[in-house]
Amino acid sequence: MLGRYADNLYWMARYLERAENTARKIQAGLHYSITTKENNRNDLLEFLIEDYQIKNFKKKYTIASTQNVVNFLLRDEDNIDNIRNLLKKARLNGKIVRTALTREVSNSLNQSWLASEKLLKRQIQINNLPDILENILNTGTVFRGSVYGTMLRNDTFNFIRIGTFIERSNNTVSILNTCLLYTSDAADEGLGVDLGGRRI
Numbered sequence: 694m695l696g697r698y699a700d701n702l703y704w705m706a707r708y709l710e711r712a713e714n715t716a717r718k719i720q721a722g723l724h725y726s727i728t729t730k731e732n733n734r735n736d737l738l739e740f741l742i743e744d745y746q747i748k749n750f751k752k753k754y755t756i757a758s759t760q761n762v763v764n765f766l767l768r769d770e771d772n773i774d775n776i777r778n779l780l781k782k783a784r785l786n787g788k789i790v791r792t793a794l795t796r797e798v799s800n801s802l803n804q805s806w807l808a809s810e811k812l813l814k815r816q817i818q819i820n821n822l823p824d825i826l827e828n829i830l831n832t833g834t835v836f837r838g839s840v841y842g843t844m845l846r847n848d849t850f851n852f853i854r855i856g857t858f859i860e861r862s863n864n865t866v867s868i869l870n871t872c873l874l875y876t877s878d879a880a881d882e883g884l885g886v887d888l889g890g891r892r893i
Contacts, residue, residue, distance in 0.1 A: 694848045698790050702849060705786035705802070706856030712779040713833035714864040715766055716826045723822065726759060740871045746772055759819060767825070768813040776829060777813040780806050793849045797839040805832030 722741045741762055742750050749771045754761040768777045784806040791799050809832070812825050837857075844850045 694852075698793060699848070699852045701786040701790045702793065702852040703856040705783045705790070706853045707860040708779045708783035708786065709802075709805075709833060709836055710857045710860035711774065711864070712776045712783070713830060714860070715774070715776055715779070716829040718868075719763060719766060719822075720826050722762070723759070740874075741766060743774070743867065746774065760817075763819070763822060764817050767817055777809050780809045780829075780832070790849075795839065795843040797843045798836065801832070801836045801839045805829075805836065808832065 718741050742757075742765065746765075750757075750762075750765050753769070753771055754765065765772050765775070767775055769775050770778075772778075784802045787794060787799060787802040794802075808828055812828060817825065840850065840853055844853070
């Protein structure tokens with residue numbers, strides 16, 4: 694396999710996984726903000742924005758409201774890792790290596806991009822957000838299903854899996870880092886933190 698093919702397969706999978714992970718984080722942030730006291734609502738929303746993105750976010754937005762954070766993560770052009778852009782980059786990488794992919798995998802990439810373009814064209818309204826996030830998560834499921842269901846178990850398949858698993862591990866480290874930071878801040882203030890029914 695040519696190195697550039699492997700590179701495109703790897704990044705195609707990473708971009709799709711990153712888009713799905715971002716959508717899941719937004720879902721978690723929304724659930725958290727709904728169930729938390731008013732004065733703590735923006736804490737987790739700020740954690741949704743990665744360290745390297747915070748400078749760009751603060752240039753454009755003065756407060757980390759739910760609306761601002763969601764639009765920044767889903768569609769803001771100042772954020773190179775917005776979900777709309779990630780799906781576009783995944784599709785572009787997939788187009789470059791389309792001869793190595795099955796028709797079903799190529800179709801899933803095209804459909805995810807077309808759906809995201811339609812959904813994310815305008816400013817996101819919070820009441821539409823659950824449906825938009827569900828649609829984004831479904832694109833990841835359809836892509837994975839088409840990869841596992843229709844691809845031969847060869848180098849192409851393996852590079853897609855490598856990209857997926859490296860991005861997933863990177864996301865896991867980011868979540869653990871956020872959790873550690875959040876719990877250590879609470880410990881510094883002498884507060885307990887409720888993590889899934891366990892108070893620490």
